[in-house]
Amino acid sequence: MAEDGVGTRPQVFVVDSHANCVSLSSTKKPRWAGVRQKFILPLVGLTLLGLVVEGFFIYKLYKQNEALVCKSSLCQNLSTPESSAQKAGSMMGQVGPEVQPHLQHIQQKAFAHLMGPDTVGETNIVEWVNDGDAIIYNMSYNNGRLLVKNAGYYYLYSKLQLDAAEKCSLIQHTVMRETKAYDTPLELMKSKSFHCLTLRPPNGKNPDEQDLWQSFLAGIFKLDSGDKIFVKLENIKKMRPGPTDNFMGAFMISP
Template sequence: MSENGLAPTPQVFVVDSQATYLSVPSGKKSTWARAGQKFLPLLLTLFALAIFVEGYLIYMLYQRTEAFSGCVSNNMCHNLSRSVKTEQQNGRTSSQIGAPDSNEIPPLKPEKRPFAHLMGAQKSNGEVVQWKSQDHYDKSRIKYRNSRLVIDQEGHYYVYSKLVVDVSEATSPIFHKIQRKPSGYAESIELLKSKSNWSPEKSPGDAGEDKWRSFLSGIFFLQEGDEIYVTLSKMEKLSPEANENCLGAFWLDS
């Protein structure tokens, strides 16, 4: 109590509920934020490098796949595996192919395909064209008999023929045909045909060429025993001196 006997005046405290409180970040949190900002460029660089490496590996895989596909399409891989298997059967291992003392790869021998090429047509009594040169053909798988090619290995063949005909005088239509006589059949089948009724119109003394060149070609599936031959409707018009006259066939696939 005071000297006058009165109680002291009480102290009044006012609380401001709208006061703004500032939160001071701790020192630990600010340290992590600064560290994250410091390493962010490095992380982005590593991410870009990973994308580049992944793209490079995908590109290399694509290149190897393309190379393997080309190898298979050219039958090189098949020939190589066939040669390795042959060496293994002879008592040599495949490791000897790439041994340090031998860096050479065994040569791959190309597969020999049946073929025939007859040249030098000569006149005959009938319409079947005969041939002078009969040496250019695979005698083991294609035979030559009675002016005809006889197929011994069935498959798809590219067949062609060319004849040079003298048309210096007007004549009726001339037919150049490639015929096929199937094995076991009496009748022949007409594979290809060309026709010409061309007659030159020359002035006196004109020395223009009076030759008709007919070329026929196509792809056909031929069976074993089939015969291929050429006919000409006007055999007397054939130019026997022309070295362009020919009949040929070669095997494509089975």
């Protein structure tokens, strides 16, 4: 007590330094880790699916290119002189149904190449030879005339080799067309030239030596079914006969 001279005792507080610390575990970290795993697995799956789809398109593109190569190969085979229609028919059975419509379109395109005669005829119409290296497909030939079966745009060409043995002569090389729409033949192309014999100095050679020159005509024309194409040469005796020096041909560009 204060009266007895004794002071108040101080209060003593004890701090326990060995007390266990309670650690609060965070529940967010495991939750975000699980979310990441849920997103990674679908992304990996989408990546694999993309690779599969890409491989499918590459394979499809390869098949399309293979079909185009097949078509171009058929075009080359159809242009050979030996039995073109039979070869095209046999190849039609070897390709798939997706390529067959294209092959049928190729088969419809007509073409022809006729060779020059070994002798000169009596009329001014050139009589061609449908034999040997000559070829006709989806067209026909008769009496110097090439018959068109399918209407369309055709590329026509003709080459003649001439001998201007005289001093001067007029040469007229013409590609003609007979059609049902007109009573008289029509001129499609014409080459008209005045050619003179080339004089050579006397050198001991044969004085009857030929003076050869060429005439070539070509163009694109729209022809109808039933049209007849032929080549006319004024003074046909000037033509130098031969299957490779003279020829005529046609092929369809578009129906």
